[in-house]
Amino acid sequence: xxxxxxxxxxxxxxxxxxxxxxxxxxxxxxxxxxxxxxxxxxxxxxxxxxxxxxxxxxxxxxxxxxxxxxxxxxxxxxxxxxxxxxxxxxxxxxxxxxxxxxxxxxxxxxxx
Amino acid sequence: xxxxxxxxxxxxxxxxxxxxxxxxxxxxxxxxxxxxxxxxxxxxxxxxxxxxxxxxxxxxxxxxxxxxxxxxxxxxxxxxxxxxxxxxxxxxxxxxxxxxxxxxxxxxxxxxxxxxxxxxxxxxxxxxxxxxxxxxxxxxxxxxx
Numbered sequence: 278x279x280x281x282x283x284x285x286x287x288x289x290x291x292x293x294x295x296x297x298x299x300x301x302x303x304x305x306x307x308x309x310x311x312x313x314x315x316x317x318x319x320x321x322x323x324x325x326x327x328x329x330x331x332x333x334x335x336x337x338x339x340x341x342x343x344x345x346x347x348x349x350x351x352x353x354x355x356x357x358x359x360x361x362x363x364x365x366x367x368x369x370x371x372x373x374x375x376x377x378x379x380x381x382x383x384x385x386x387x388x389x
Numbered sequence: 390x391x392x393x394x395x396x397x398x399x400x401x402x403x404x405x406x407x408x409x410x411x412x413x414x415x416x417x418x419x420x421x422x423x424x425x426x427x428x429x430x431x432x433x434x435x436x437x438x439x440x441x442x443x444x445x446x447x448x449x450x451x452x453x454x455x456x457x458x459x460x461x462x463x464x465x466x467x468x469x470x471x472x473x474x475x476x477x478x479x480x481x482x483x484x485x486x487x488x489x490x491x492x493x494x495x496x497x498x499x500x501x502x503x504x505x506x507x508x509x510x511x512x513x514x515x516x517x518x519x520x521x522x523x524x525x526x527x528x529x530x531x532x533x534x
Contacts, residue, residue, distance in 0.1 A: 360391055360482045360505050361391060361393060363482075364393050364503050364505075365393060365395070366422055367421070367422060368393070368395050368501050368503070369395065369422070370421065370422020370423055370425075371419060371420055371421055371422060372395065372397050372499075372501070373422075373423070374418075374419035374420075374421075374422075374423065375399070375406075375409060375419045376397070376399060377419070378409060378415065378418050378419040379399055379400070379401040379405065379406065379409060380400070382401070382405065382409070382415075383400075383401060383405075
């Protein structure tokens with residue numbers, strides 16, 4: 278499902294400049310000018326990054342204010358993070374115990 | 390889609406690793422991270438396509454139960470085990486888990502590949518707009534394992 282929202286979310290996060298923009302927005306909303314300041318790239322390039330972040334559902338932009346400040350929209354990111362955190366913890370932890378279990382079985386110590 | 394892949398090599402022949410995954414008595418001994426148990430009487434494994442894959446984990450410290458339900462999609466001993474996972478209680482994170490067992494001499498390379506779909510949740514959240522998802526994440530991270 279290439280057009281899936283979550284794929285877009287992760288594709289958007291793959292770029293270091295976009296991650297830096299998100300980190301900046303975690304401190305509060307900002308305009309394109311403000312966002313461009315710390316980067317050696319053009320306003321157009323920042324606008325392009327913002328568009329990707331917006332399409333990924335990570336950022337929303339005011340439709341009314343003239344400067345159209347951008348702000349974080351953490352929803353999709355948090356859900357995916359929830360899932361990844363939970364499943365990674367679950368499987369890594371289980372596989373550690375499976376490794377022990379298999380060692381015990383091979384030593385003939387299994388209680389099962 | 391969100392994906393997770395974990396590969397491990399176990400110092401045991403493939404047949405033994407397959408049995409550890411498919412014999413409920415053995416599964417009860419290792420399923421779940423440390424601090425979590427999966428008692429045999431809370432394991433329902435009907436190992437055939439369409440068969441139930443229901444395992445309820447219990448938090449050793451609090452006794453809290455974490456039910457997990459699904460059904461098998463493929464059972465190909467001793468190579469492949471695939472099941473549909475119903476995901477979290479709110480219906481998000483439903484997806485497919487594929488376990489692949491590869492024979493590497495007297496060892497076994499095992500790969501866990503999990504894929505989950507959050508498109509429904511994302512759509513619902515897009516309608517709500519600014520959510521309280523950071524609170525949810527904080528809650529999850531604070532939860533004892």
